[in-house]
Amino acid sequence: MEYIKGRGAQLNTHNRFLQHEHIVRDDFLNYCGLENEKVTSNKTSYLEIFPKTIINKVNSPDIGLMYSMNPYQGCEHGCIYCYARNSHEYWGYSAGLDFERKILYKTNAAELLEQKLRSRNWKAHGIMFSGNTDCYQPIEKKLEITRSMLKVLLKLKHPASMITKNALILRDLDILKEMATMNLIHVSISITSLSEETRRSLEPRTASIKKRLETVRILSENGIPVNVMMAPIIPAINNHEIFPLVKKVAAIGAKSAAFTVVRLNGAIGRIFRDWVRKAYPDRADKILHQIEDCHNGSLNDSRYRKRMRGEGKIAEQIASQFKLAKKLYFKNVEYPRLDYTLFDKHQTNQTRLF
Template structure:
């Protein structure tokens, strides 16, 4: 781990954020640092959330990963105000010239034309329907969704096309869209995964500062389940030496709230995330920082992270195998499945657009 030294940002300036540094992205030639130059008695201002607008040419991203249950996704936003220190998507901000640290949480990018572009892509004659995932990179229900409502607009398009959708989120704003999701779920067109990292409110607030509390997320599961939406509780990420002892309680709490399926994912530390996470550990849990990283490396062949298919989500070795067995035993005891039922793709029909003629048959 790099010595964070002088690049650690003052706690008052980054209050309510996850990362403790804002190192420049790995593609930048120079590092930058916020300093008080002595010319004013005013303290440096705190990090505020800034939103830029992006107008992409397309919004559906394809993948061929055997580890994922979907081959396409859509992300309404880049960056995420939730500030989860462990977020594997942080390194993507480096491609934009931003830091994976505090920039990822404060310099956000919205795609307000996402629903319009999605409709164009769904109308292509070459389009082959399959479940579309929302929230695979950054949360579609992070706080700025309340202002931009891009996720709801996307759902409105998917409902009109009767297109299946899978949502992964920690955001309570999803309850706003229960009307759409319940109608789609009644046709086998919608499923939701809610991730719960810890049931300890204090740990959760430090680790994911702008995410709803664990108790609030369990209420989200109940709300969606009562509305007929199939929900999966996700113990993700599992952090050895910090949250791994909560695996069974999280799965049980999710089941009790109405989840019918459960999964877990081992902590992933790609790229800049490793240093950011270790900086965070040293600040908040210095007494166990070394233990956490030693256990992580034991499950990653001595490395901070391995990206190989089949192992990146669960790790390898004796400790990883024991974690897997605990998960499987808990699922059997709780009566939850590992996967949700397949969604329907046979209902997909592009609705008539302006100027289209009705079919005679």
């Protein structure tokens, strides 16, 4: 099959939870070629779902005790390395192309959020938007689910943090500015590379690097604390950009920067192998071997406290460079803490009588 432009994954891997596997045979491909027919549609489809809850507890010691909420499942951005791909299998789809082309959305997310925050036993905790998939992916422009959830958080004065690759976050600048005046919001912008060519290859449907840098600048100028995530760092693809990237984001107002080392868990290993041999045929083996060097000879290490940083000489070099870069470019810069004391679950637009 020819390279599918505008997509990260180039195939659909088998869903481990399904008994039967869908295989595209060569004779079918030949038939499609002779008849000038497309094998599959590359259009994105959207499916509304109705969950009973929207806040999920995260127990990972890598992150600390917190909660996440994801208004969407699947992500049209199509980042080839995305750890969230495997979660699409729980919905009966593939972690490959299905993850990018079949997007599930939760129209009732804001209602569920307010219901949970107003519940008797809820106390203010750290809540992360997009712990799994990007809350500002393209369909958000039309549906505005994330914006409706931000309105709930602002009304009840509940703090939250967000991570995104999309400049669409600037649409909600009015809400974010008001939350920032009360220390109720943290924003992380994911910038994996300063190279637009690398961005298009790794993250085909995300905002351009120019737009993301502009987003960091505008958010920072409006008093919204921004952390930049260089996540993931992939040896032989973007690890040489650590110093210039950290220097650049510090210069435009970011208050912090962090990184993770790529890990290709579950079906992502096969998806990435297939992609890298098509996208970087001249250095595919080098890339794969250096990733393996970071994870004891494997493409993935699921051990807590090791999986996001890796081990070995290459991982140590990455960590040392990032530490030095932060020391150079974020000297005496403090990242403000969120304020959990303002949360009032009884907050309404009317004066309380009791």
